[in-house]
Amino acid sequence: MLRESIHHKVPEPTLRRLPWYLAYAKLAQQQGEKYLSSTQIAHNIAVDASMVAKDLSYVNISGRTRVGYHINDLIGVLDDFLGFTGTHRAFLFGVGNLGGALLHDRGLEQFGLNIVAGFDAKYELAGTSINRIPIHHISRFEDLQQKMRVNIGILTVPVDKAQDVSNIMIAGGIKAIWNFTPFRIRVPENIVVQNTSIYAHLAVMFNRLNELK
């Protein structure tokens, strides 16, 4: 697990929990709250108050004694810190089941991810579009990338193509790969990989359900 030895400023578990706090803060804001303390957040989402305080210490925000954080500030700072207010352009590789589904998900754009094109090896997909996002043959990637300089590649190809397509992405200058396949791709040290295998989560759920019986 070489990659895990890299020192990161903000630990991954913190980065995964901050969106929970953000989601709760937005809900509380809708309900008319003006201030929010880490204790309130902790209580409402059933995590430890000291963990919430520690996680929020990575974010540049200061609360007021007793009342906590001003809720609008907290939301603004978290949205910003997590990158949800930016516009990060991405290419998607593999317009199959999951790839097509992700192209349908307009929610990604609300979180700062703008998929600008999809690529696939199937010639019949080239020239089509999903959700107004154009789909090109994979052979056009290098060309388009030279013009567009996209940093993020979403990997939704079949397992047996995962490594090859990752190599093509990296050769073209992609800096971060969001890997939705259950295949562990190997990449140079300076390439960011985020693994999101939703089918692995499914396995956990099936197992826990079985335990109930």
Next chain:
Amino acid sequence: MLRESIHHKVPEPTLRRLPWYLAYAKLAQQQGEKYLSSTQIAHNIAVDASMVAKDLSYVNISGRTRVGYHINDLIGVLDDFLGFTGTHRAFLFGVGNLGGALLHDRGLEQFGLNIVAGFDAKYELAGTSINRIPIHHISRFEDLQQKMRVNIGILTVPVDKAQDVSNIMIAGGIKAIWNFTPFRIRVPENIVVQNTSIYAHLAVMFNRLNELK
């Protein structure tokens, strides 16, 4: 974090890694391999060999010294163990961006999850369908559930509806909730919750990309 104190037979990290081994085994099988050792798996997906061996010790399979596991057996046993060969019926709640996208993903069925209906509060969606999966108004859930006795509920509603809709699911007899919202729902102890917040993964990727600069 009360829920984490429950004792599980198979640890969650193991359940999340087993699909990696399965994916690699299927790839090796395609390439004509007959046997596969934990060392080979470890080497090819860049994890520790002792971890692979330990993870596989939870699965009922025995390898042969030197050659390892018979690859067909390994695939069959893993597929089965992870629940991917079964048919688990699920209802989906919230046919918005992500919910609609998941209905489009036929891949879930290949992993044993069969979404049999979607529910939404929008009346104009009732009577429509996505990918041949019928969509009903949420008010019809209780009725349909009495006939269908579905165990799994997929939660893709807006954050401010997450808790209410979870309560409705549980009251109707749903045993496991696959929560795609960034909201931490609170559930009774005997209810399985699997959190899959893909937007939280996005935050991790954005942060790591920023560190490169």
